Amino acid sequence: MRRTVFYCLVCQESATRRNKREGIWVMIDLRSDTVTKPSPAMREAMARAEVGDDVYGEDPTVRELESRVAAITGKQAAVFTCSATQSNLMALMSHCQRGHEYIVGQVAHTYLYEGGGGAVLGSIQPCPLPFNARGELELDEIEAVIKPDDQHFAITRLLCLENTQAGKVLSADYLAGASELAQRHGLRRHLDGARVFNAAVAQEVEIAEICQHFDTVSICLSKGLGAPMGSVLVGDTALIAAARRWRKMLGGGLRQSGIVAAAGLHALEQHVDELALDHARCARLGQALRGMATLPLAEVTATNMLFLSEMVNIEDLTTHLSRAGILISGRRWVLHRDIDDAAIEDIIAACRAFRA
Numbered sequence: 001m002r003r004t005v006f007y008c009l010v011c012q013e014s015a016t017r018r019n020k021r022e023g024i025w026v027m028i029d030l031r032s033d034t035v036t037k038p039s040p041a042m043r044e045a046m047a048r049a050e051v052g053d054d055v056y057g058e059d060p061t062v063r064e065l066e067s068r069v070a071a072i073t074g075k076q077a078a079v080f081t082c083s084a085t086q087s088n089l090m091a092l093m094s095h096c097q098r099g100h101e102y103i104v105g106q107v108a109h110t111y112l113y114e115g116g117g118g119a120v121l122g123s124i125q126p127c128p129l130p131f132n133a134r135g136e137l138e139l140d141e142i143e144a145v146i147k148p149d150d151q152h153f154a155i156t157r158l159l160c161l162e163n164t165q166a167g168k169v170l171s172a173d174y175l176a177g178a179s180e181l182a183q184r185h186g187l188r189r190h191l192d193g194a195r196v197f198n199a200a201v202a203q204e205v206e207i208a209e210i211c212q213h214f215d216t217v218s219i220c221l222s223k224g225l226g227a228p229m230g231s232v233l234v235g236d237t238a239l240i241a242a243a244r245r246w247r248k249m250l251g252g253g254l255r256q257s258g259i260v261a262a263a264g265l266h267a268l269e270q271h272v273d274e275l276a277l278d279h280a281r282c283a284r285l286g287q288a289l290r291g292m293a294t295l296p297l298a299e300v301t302a303t304n305m306l307f308l309s310e311m312v313n314i315e316d317l318t319t320h321l322s323r324a325g326i327l328i329s330g331r332r333w334v335l336h337r338d339i340d341d342a343a344i345e346d347i348i349a350a351c352r353a354f355r356a
């Protein structure tokens with residue numbers, strides 16, 4: 001039996017005694033859906049991948065991934081990137097020039113969690129607005145910050161949305177409205193769709209239905225889809241060609257990257273439908289927590305995230321759960337393909353035993 005030793009992040013004790021799944025001893029990790037490990041079948045697909053030098057455009061597996069993602073998103077072209085941070089930045093720098101501005105959420109990944117890359121490396125000014133409770137930027141607030149043509153102002157060039165936003169799915173009506181507003185004002189439209197497949201699965205729509213409202217979409221393969229790394233940026237041919245140049249400058253020109261693109265292709269073929277299981281497990285966990293007075297909830301989303309209320313003593317809970325072999329990172333709990341039904345029941349049992 002393969003044994004992986006994990007250590008509890010809080011008490012530093014070995015956690016190997018605590019959880020046994022499929023012959024491997026592991027922690028149950030609710031911190032993020034980035035923690036998924038490539039499955040044996042995915043590793044096999046990676047080992048079998050045909051490769052070439054992708055900077056010369058000669059990696060057949062990367063090309064296949066790019067053409068597949070372009071086709072399913074209904075776009076002309078796609079480019080494989082190291083990370084979603086990189087593909088978002090490539091999109092910002094391709095849509096905007098120095099002195100341009102993009103409208104974005106205050107807590108959007110493309111504003112708050114990417115090191116200020118748009119401003120630092122692109123000389124692009126962010127114009128952050130608060131997300132409402134549905135994860136939307138209010139249309140009238142967007143309209144109010146679009147700058148008139150006046151030499152005092154930066155040139156408003158791009159609207160950047162996020163879907164899912166903190167696990168929330170943007171409605172088709174909202175997307176259509178935001179898209180119409182942007183076009184009416186001559187703005188380009190970028191979607192940070194790191195988890196856009198979660199949105200499509202939750203809404204039971206094709207991914208292209210969501211992507212039709214945007215000029216570019218960045219899609220992460222290494223979140224719930226379970227690949228070890230990589231994202232794809234899709235858009236029209238000219239924009240993706242520009243983005244490819246930025247990718248090279250940003251250090252993202254890879255060589256035999258078909259090895260990892262193969263993991264992405266495998267994920268697209270095998271893992272998309274299974275996102276529904278993560279959503280169902282999130283709902284099941286949320287329902288169980290609702291019955292526990294000690295663990296009030298702030299929100300259970302329609303996808304793979306739930307949020308505990310601010311009233312929960314998170315330090316005590318983190319210590320308690322880590323002793324049961326469960327890792328959390330604050331109040332956001334994220335379900336993913338390495339958390340199965342048995343793990344959900346273990347989490348529920350550990351939560352029941354928590355005394356605030």
Ligand SMILES: *Cc1c(COP(=O)(O)O)cnc(C)c1O
Nearest residue numbers: 083084085086109162192194220
């Ligand atoms: C994780 C994430 C990113 C960045 O992904 P990396 O691959 O870690 O760079 C971008 N946007 C959103 C919404 C994310 O959740």
